[in-house]
Amino acid sequence: MHTQTASMKAHLYEKVAGRITTMIEKGTLRPGERVPSVRKLNEQLGVSMSTVLQAYALLEDRGVLEARPQSGFYVRLRQRELPPEPRTSKPTISATKVDISLLAEEVHEAALNPHNVPLGCATGSPDLLPSAKLNRLLGAIARRSVSATNRYDSPQGHHELLHQIARRSLDWGCHLTSEDLIITFGATEALNLCLRAVTKPGDTIAVESPTYFGFLQILESLNLKALEIPTHPREGMSLEGLETALRREKIAACFVVGNFHNPLGSCMPEANKKALVETLSRRGIPLLEDDVYGDLFFGNSRPKPCKAFDKHGMVLTCSSFSKTLSPGYRVGWAAPGKFREHVRRLKLTNTISTATLPQMAIAEMLQNGGYDRYMRHLRKVYEMQMQVMSQAICKYFPESTKITRPMGGHVLWVEFPIAVDSFELYHKALEKNISIVPGPLFSPKRLYRNFIRLNCGYPYTERIERAMITLGQIAARML
């Protein structure tokens, strides 16, 4: 047994630390990635575990690694100074006929194509979602409940899933009962039915600017007009802007994504949500809210939906499990307040009932499947991926590109210098098998010509890094 002097030890620590640093510099270890475990490096390098630990501590002191409790050491993101955020949008306040669905269909198709780098569709990687677990639960139910799974379910939805959602609504400051809820084929069917319940063709709907393009497609298909309201990149719809619009135009309903807006990532402060609900309720205007990203918060607690401030049944909340569990299961829900009966009748008419098995599997996941534990993990992953993507934008996109600072969800809204045409960028990126969504899709007035939305739902692999470099290069050539 050798005795080592302090300086010999220090030298050894430095040597091991140097190996790690080289791996980072060469890109073998990437920002945000976990470094090899102490045991593994102990075996690989033939040095003691305590030496590895000391080397990691050294690198932590120097800001190269960061320790995470019960998880290990990670390559720290080089915290470049992030570029500024986009400013509050300032659309002119007038209703617009919506005409985006042809383009939306094309973009959606490109986003779904598995050969394209998935920066287009706002969806998490199926490998991050608990797909295997969910499929196992579903398989077990399929075996043991043969008859029950092959009937028409109640149009309102499977009783167990209704119960589970109602139970969880307490955590969001809502006190929904099963009776308040209707299960739908995704939030998309919920939004369709709720809109149909509170509007008639030709009506005008106030929306954030930018707004979720899927909603604009629905407006177009129902022959409804959109009125874009100024929107802050962190705080969401401007209440002042809305007041102005309400004074000028007849508005049949208002639509917001209050929690982690798509594409902005904004989260309305509670006070704003409360004021929004009160302003609209006072005027008898229904508020449609899309809360699909609500569970994907990076902060300490789940932000409340607007529904939590609804005293008169005027808020119609729509959500789904497509962003948290499985887009392919097509299970969502609506809590339509006082419009419940009408929405339930429309559900029966639109699709009779939601498929039984996927509902039962999701109910089981919510009840016994470890949904909360899994969500804690997913939120961390998304937060990390969002940071890494922001850093990549910082590194590879043209100078004076601006980006949002979402505190939840998994999409970034990127503002290029004015000379960059996002349609051109979209087409040229697609030639290189990269899917993105051009900004004007999020605006019935076709604003945001120099903006794009980037999905951060997939792990930051080399393939994605290469795609980010390519996007940066294409954009740079337009300057």
Next chain:
Amino acid sequence: MHTQTASMKAHLYEKVAGRITTMIEKGTLRPGERVPSVRKLNEQLGVSMSTVLQAYALLEDRGVLEARPQSGFYVRLRQRELPPEPRTSKPTISATKVDISLLAEEVHEAALNPHNVPLGCATGSPDLLPSAKLNRLLGAIARRSVSATNRYDSPQGHHELLHQIARRSLDWGCHLTSEDLIITFGATEALNLCLRAVTKPGDTIAVESPTYFGFLQILESLNLKALEIPTHPREGMSLEGLETALRREKIAACFVVGNFHNPLGSCMPEANKKALVETLSRRGIPLLEDDVYGDLFFGNSRPKPCKAFDKHGMVLTCSSFSKTLSPGYRVGWAAPGKFREHVRRLKLTNTISTATLPQMAIAEMLQNGGYDRYMRHLRKVYEMQMQVMSQAICKYFPESTKITRPMGGHVLWVEFPIAVDSFELYHKALEKNISIVPGPLFSPKRLYRNFIRLNCGYPYTERIERAMITLGQIAARML
């Protein structure tokens, strides 16, 4: 070993035959049921197998049993003279605003309630459907295709299911390709999307009288008017009646259930289908067709849908697997002819895409799961159940009740004497936990006050027989 004389043997055959006859008379063996196998009776009665076989042959000669190849002996239906059919309907030809959805919702709810005898909902027993097989296929796919099953599928549908439907369309005299098809959440979503593609609110749609009430609900929700066309109980929509309507009113589209109409069971002769398609195409009027019962034919071959005669892409065919495989899976499809692009866009807007796993399971069932073999069996079962139910009507319902003679599907349309009010019958039956559908639900003009629809999708058990007796008694008290 004993030698038996011919007369001793004959005596023994008669004794065994007598035992069987007693079982039939006491109701232990019911009309349409299979009698115990030769081997089983051989064991039970302690007589030789050849004796049992001789006894069965005796009973076959006497018309008590019937032999079915490769299946065994069955208790023959006592072929009472069936009552006459209802006559061709004669609604006045004028468009009607539809207002049935509140009632339809109530009836639907009662029909779904498992505590009620299931004579209401037009659906097969989950125990007759190959639910276990289908769930097994689904479970296996869920295990082996984790990632693929948890993505958004293409809005058009899963490629393998599209392929399987296209392949089968050759058997119906259609030559559809995958590109012609769009997968939907049941035929109901397909009908919604197709209607939305070819009409605008306020338009008038020509329908059979009576017509499927689910379709009327859709018309109501889309603010469309219905125009009832005279309809023959075996041959479907009267082409003369339609011609008259076309001369008098502006009709935006026509809707038929050409094969085994719900509730009539009628099947349009090929020549009529061809003439219908030509008449409408010449005038540029789209034809919507619901073919969910097409595979449930009792004859020798599957009747063609109207689509088979469509030369100009003016037929929009909608169908599903809800009547043949599983209502709970919610998988249907549309073949919208030249309106394909529009319908596909509406599908994306309405529900994004159909759930992936149920589509894959059904594709597998169609490809390797023995769908055809199973359908041969199901058709026989439905035909038998329909016969038994007709006999029960004959036996238990008031004299001069009339019934249809469907050659496919699993619903009967029953015309009571004029004094019978089907709403009263419906409510009183429901008090006894029996669900039926009152006739006026099938008519926007609220005709058919003395008609009901009866589902024959469930095996004729004692519970169902008791329900039929009760229905007959309630009706009799109204005379």
